[in-house]
Amino acid sequence: MGSTSLMTLGTQAVFAAYAQLQTTGNNIANANTPGYSRQSVELSTAGSDYNGAGYMGRGVTVATVSRASNMFLTQQAVATGSAAAADGTRRDMLSQLEKVFASGASGLGQAATQIFNAWADVAASPADLSARQAVLGRLKDFASLARASSDQIEALQANLGNDIKGGVSQVNTLATSLAKLNTRISAAVNRGQMPNDLLDQRDQLVAQIGAQMEVHTYLASDQTASVFVGSGQTLVMGGSANRLLTPADPNDSTQVGVALSSGGQIVSLSPAEVGNGQIGGLLRFQGSDLAEARNRLGQLVTGLATALNQQQGFGLDLQGQAGSALFSFSGPLALPATGNARDASGSYIASVSLTVTDAAALKASDYRLQADPAAGGQYTVTRLSDGQVFSAVSDGQSVDGFAIHIGPNAPAPGESFVLKPVARAAADLAVLLKNPRGLAAANPVVVVPGAANSGTASVAALDIVAAPASGYAAFSINFSDNNGSYQVQDAAGSVLAAGSFSAGQPILQDGISLSLAGVPRAGDSLQITPTSHPAASNGNALHFDNMASLALVDGQTVSDAYANALSDVGVRVQGAVAAADTSATVSTRTKAELTGQVGVNLDEEAARLIQYQQSYQAAAKMLQTAQTMFDAILALAR
Numbered sequence: 291m292g293s294t295s296l297m298t299l300g301t302q303a304v305f306a307a308y309a310q311l312q313t314t315g316n317n318i319a320n321a322n323t324p325g326y327s328r329q330s331v332e333l334s335t336a337g338s339d340y341n342g343a344g345y346m347g348r349g350v351t352v353a354t355v356s357r358a359s360n361m362f363l364t365q366q367a368v369a370t371g372s373a374a375a376a377d378g379t380r381r382d383m384l385s386q387l388e389k390v391f392a393s394g395a396s397g398l399g400q401a402a403t404q405i406f407n408a409w410a411d412v413a414a415s416p417a418d419l420s421a422r423q424a425v426l427g428r429l430k431d432f433a434s435l436a437r438a439s440s441d442q443i444e445a446l447q448a449n450l451g452n453d454i455k456g457g458v459s460q461v462n463t464l465a466t467s468l469a470k471l472n473t474r475i476s477a478a479v480n481r482g483q484m485p486n487d488l489l490d491q492r493d494q495l496v497a498q499i500g501a502q503m504e505v506h507t508y509l510a511s512d513q514t515a516s517v518f519v520g521s522g523q524t525l526v527m528g529g530s531a532n533r534l535l536t537p538a539d540p541n542d543s544t545q546v547g548v549a550l551s552s553g554g555q556i557v558s559l560s561p562a563e564v565g566n567g568q569i570g571g572l573l574r575f576q577g578s579d580l581a582e583a584r585n586r587l588g589q590l591v592t593g594l595a596t597a598l599n600q601q602q603g604f605g606l607d608l609q610g611q612a613g614s615a616l617f618s619f620s621g622p623l624a625l626p627a628t629g630n631a632r633d634a635s636g637s638y639i640a641s642v643s644l645t646v647t648d649a650a651a652l653k654a655s656d657y658r659l660q661a662d663p664a665a666g667g668q669y670t671v672t673r674l675s676d677g678q679v680f681s682a683v684s685d686g687q688s689v690d691g692f693a694i695h696i697g698p699n700a701p702a703p704g705e706s707f708v709l710k711p712v713a714r715a716a717a718d719l720a721v722l723l724k725n726p727r728g729l730a731a732a733n734p735v736v737v738v739p740g741a742a743n744s745g746t747a748s749v750a751a752l753d754i755v756a757a758p759a760s761g762y763a764a765f766s767i768n769f770s771d772n773n774g775s776y777q778v779q780d781a782a783g784s785v786l787a788a789g790s791f792s793a794g795q796p797i798l799q800d801g802i803s804l805s806l807a808g809v810p811r812a813g814d815s816l817q818i819t820p821t822s823h824p825a826a827s828n829g830n831a832l833h834f835d836n837m838a839s840l841a842l843v844d845g846q847t848v849s850d851a852y853a854n855a856l857s858d859v860g861v862r863v864q865g866a867v868a869a870a871d872t873s874a875t876v877s878t879r880t881k882a883e884l885t886g887q888v889g890v891n892l893d894e895e896a897a898r899l900i901q902y903q904q905s906y907q908a909a910a911k912m913l914q915t916a917q918t919m920f921d922a923i924l925a926l927a928r
Contacts, residue, residue, distance in 0.1 A: 295346075296916040302349035303909030306333055309352045310902040314895050321890040325494035328358040328890050329486055357486040358888040364493055365507065367877070367884045368500040372566035374870070374877035375501045379571030380579070381866040383450065387583055388863050390442045391856050398439065398587075399852030401432040402594055402838075409834035412731050417608070417825040422726035429598075429616060433719045436591050440716040443584050450572050450580070451536075451546040457502045457569040458534045458548060461525075464502075465517070468495045469531040472514035476528070479512045489513060499525070503548075504565025520563035523550045540628045541658065542708045545576055579862055581713075582675065585654040586855040588712030591719055593843035593851070595619055596649035601837065604754035605730030605830030606821055612757075613730025613830075618722050620714035622646060622692055624659070630705045641697030642707045650842050651691030654855075657709040659683075659694065661701045669694070669701070671709070732821055733829030734762050735802060740815035745769075746808030749816075752829060756801035764819040767797060769810040776810075 310331045320326040334353040338345040394400065408428045411421040471492055478485035492515050499505055499517060505525070508516045517526040525532055532552045539547035540558050548569060549558045561573035595617040602613035622644035631639045642659060646652065655675035662668045662682070671680040671689050680689050685696040692711045701707065723729065737749045765786060769776045774791030778799050787799060796805040802818065821827050843851035 296919070297913065299347075299349040300909055300912035300916055302336065302351065303912060304906065306331070306350045306352055307902055307906035307909050309355070311899065311906060313355055314898050314902060317890045318892065318895050318899070321892055321895075325490050325497070326890070327486070327490050327493075327888040329355050330358070332356055354483055355486060356484065357489060359489075360884060360887045361509070363880065363884040363887055367880050368497050368505065368507070369566075370873065370877040370880045371497060372500040372504050372570075374873040375568045376566040376571035376574065377866065377870040377873040379568045380575045381863070381870040383446065383572070383575040384579055384859070384863045384866045386446060387443075387579060388859050390439050390446075390583065390587075391852075391859050393856055396435075397852060397856070398432065398435055398590065399849045399856075401428070401435050402848040402852070404428045405432055405598075406835055406838035409731075409831050412729065413828040413831035413835050416731040416828040416831055419726050422729050422731075425729055426721065426723065426726055429721045429723075432594075433617065433721050436587065436716040436719045439587055440584075440719075443580065443587065444717070446580060447545075447576070450576055454546050454548065454569055454572050455536045457567075457572070458536050461499055461502045461569075462531075462533050464495050464499045465526050465531040465533075468492065468499070468515065468517065468526050469529050471495065472526070473529040476512045476514050484513070501567055503567035503569045519550065520557070520559045523552060523557055523559070525550070538628065541706065542656070543625055543628065544713075545581075546573075548573065581656060582654065583855075583859065584713050584716075585656065585675070585710075586851075586858070588715035589652055589654040590843055590848065590851050590855065591619060591715040592646065592652055592712045593649050594848050595715070595719065596646065597837060597840070597842045598834070601830065601833055602730050603757060604734070604833070606732040606734050606824040606827070607730050608727040608825055610821070610824050612734070614723065614728060616721060616723050617719060619719045620717060622709070622711040623714055625708045625710065627706045627708070630707075631702065640699045640701040640705055640707075642701065642709070643695045643697065644709060644711060645693050645695065646691060646711065647688045647693050648691040651844065652712055653690045653844060654712065655690075656713065657689070657711070659701070659707045659709055661703045661705060663703040667700070669696075731831035731834075732824035732827030734821055735818050736821050736827070737804065738817045738819070740817065743811070743814040745811030745814045747806045747810035747814060747816075748808050749804065750807040751796075751803075751805040753796075753803040753805075753833070754801055754830075755798075755803045758800045758802075762820045764817070765799065766818065767799075767804070767816040769812060769814045771812045774810060 313329050313331050317328055332353045332355070333350050336348040336351050338347045340346075391397065405425070405428045408421070408425040412418070412425055415421055471488060475485055475488050475492060478488060492513075496505065496507055496515055496517060503519060506518045506522075508518070510516065510528075514528055515526065516524070516528065519525050523532075525534075532550055535549045535551055535556065537547055537549050537556070537558075539545040547558060548564055549556045561570065561577050564570045564573055599615045599617055602616050605613050607613055624642040624644055626638045626640065626642075633639055653673065653675065655673050658672045658674060660670050660672075662670050665682065667684060668681075669683045671683050671694070672678070673680070673690070683689060683694060685700075686693060688694075690711070692709075694709070733752060734754065735752070737752055739748065764781045766779050767776050768779060769791070776789060776791055776797070777785050778787040778789075778797075779785055789797065791797065791806065791810060793806075793809075796803040798804075799818075804816070804818070838849070839847060842848055846854065
């Protein structure tokens with residue numbers, strides 16, 4: 291082999307060893323760079339030449355610099371990171387929501403108990419204005435605490451909306467960057483070599499988008515990444531990117547939604563389609579946890595405030611007037627879907643309204659009403675908290691304690707409304723009564739047994755169960771035999787009703803429920819007359835005091851209902867913490883596996899550095915030998 295050939299071989303060897311040293315040094319320098327993948331030099335032989343003694347090698351060439359990659363683990367890392375981001379976000383939001391439902395003396399349950407206790411003091415002294423003022427104070431405390439709780443929930447809603455918009459803005463920025471990067475990657479690949487650093491940036495951008503929402507990625511032959519969201523909607527395709535938007539939720543305008551603008555069309559993405567990621571976790575919290583908390587608070591407020599208002603209306607105040615309402619609060623609401631038909635002015639054509647028929651039966655849930663395409667004039671109502679469906683619902687029919695009223699223009703097939711029976715109740719709860727004299731502590735009527743009664747019958751309870759048709763008027767109950775037969779007669783002796791007394795069954799007349807103890811005899815009578823001295827009557831105050839043990843909220847007492855709300859939030863927090871810990875562990879393990887496959891191991895790189903240094907020294911020695919031979923040849927020529 292001539293000295294020139296040896297010089298060429300040495301030069302190629304030096305270049306190859308230098309490339310390996312340079313690449314190894316780059317690996318060491320980027321060992322802690324996020325998203326960096328280990329690179330390595332791929333060498334190939336330069337071929338060989340034939341001569342009479344055989345084929346002689348022509349040295350080495352640097353074929354390319356490749357990056358370590360594992361597409362399966364890369365996609366798994368994105369998916370598990372997306373799940374961890376969703377669970378972590380929901381855990382953090384639930385931790386804030388938990389603070390809304392205070393326990394102990396600072397909770398709504400205790401505030402309601404204080405109302406009942408204050409009424410007990412009024413029952414003990416119905417004319418005492420200081421005791422009456424204490425009732426007003428407890429009512430105001432409850433209303434203030436309920437509004438504060440509602441304000442905290444709405445503050446969470448506002449912050450959540452801002453976070454969703456921030457996440458969407460970040461996704462749009464990342465998607466635009468990825469589209470531009472795709473263009474650069476495609477151009478580089480078409481030149482014949484893989485742009486390793488650009489490919490790392492590509493994977494890093496996809497992972498960052500995945501941290502915000504669930505994505506599916508497809509790699510083309512030119513290594514450009516196409517990113518899809520939802521049910522296959524395109525976010526990034528080659529060098530073009532679509533944009534995400536944050537319109538109001540199409541089904542519930544009080545909530546923030548996510549949509550994709552593609553080709554001039556806007557496609558709404560449901561929380562399930564957004565999937566995981568921070569945005570997905572926020573949407574899940576908004577639609578489930580926050581809505582549940584708002585409805586539980588509204589359910590408790592509606593049940594208690596309605597019962598107190600009703601009981602107040604059954605009694606008399608110190609002026610002998612029927613009690614006026616204690617609380618004011620927002621009633622139920624029906625929200626049209628944004629896709630419902632509108633008229634020329636932009637107003638919705640169809641309308642739906644709600645009225646509460648039984649506050650104690652209301653559920654802590656929103657509902658969705660849709661026209662039944664198979665039955666005109668009937669509707670399907672779905673309870674969103676558990677998915678229960680009520681079929682064949684018609685105009686005026688009640689569902690879970692509220693009645694549905696269809697407007698003059700009924701919803702058409704395909705249109706829908708979200709029904710919110712209790713969601714707004716706590717937001718503006720206020721005490722209407724200002725004067726303590728207006729508290730209706732007195733029963734509107736009194737019962738006096740006849741002086742000549744010979745039986746053992748006595749008044750066990752006097753309850754007002756409904757307002758009278760036309761005010762309270764005196765009447766009497768007269769027993770005609772020893773079997774309990776009686777007639778109800780007005781003051782003029784006209785018979786209003788007749789019946790037969792049975793132990794344990796109250797006598798009902800015009801909203802008055804009279805329960806008797808003992809047995810009446812023939813000729814016995816009971817005189818029912820309007821109360822003439824309300825300051826001396828505590829009958830209605832006793833009913834207020836007794837409300838603490840009544841099932842006012844979906845079959846539960848107010849205290850139990852609030853305790854269940856606390857428990858529900860606590861269970862959700864515990865579940866979210868467990869889910870976040872699990873998904874974070876899985877994500878960390880997956881990223882560790884990926885790093886083990888494609889990351890930089892400094893010990894291995896240090897060993898390679900020594901190996902390549904020796905190769906470089908050997909190649910340099912080859913060049914030195916070639917130079918010595920060349921000098922010797924020149925010396926012989928002189």
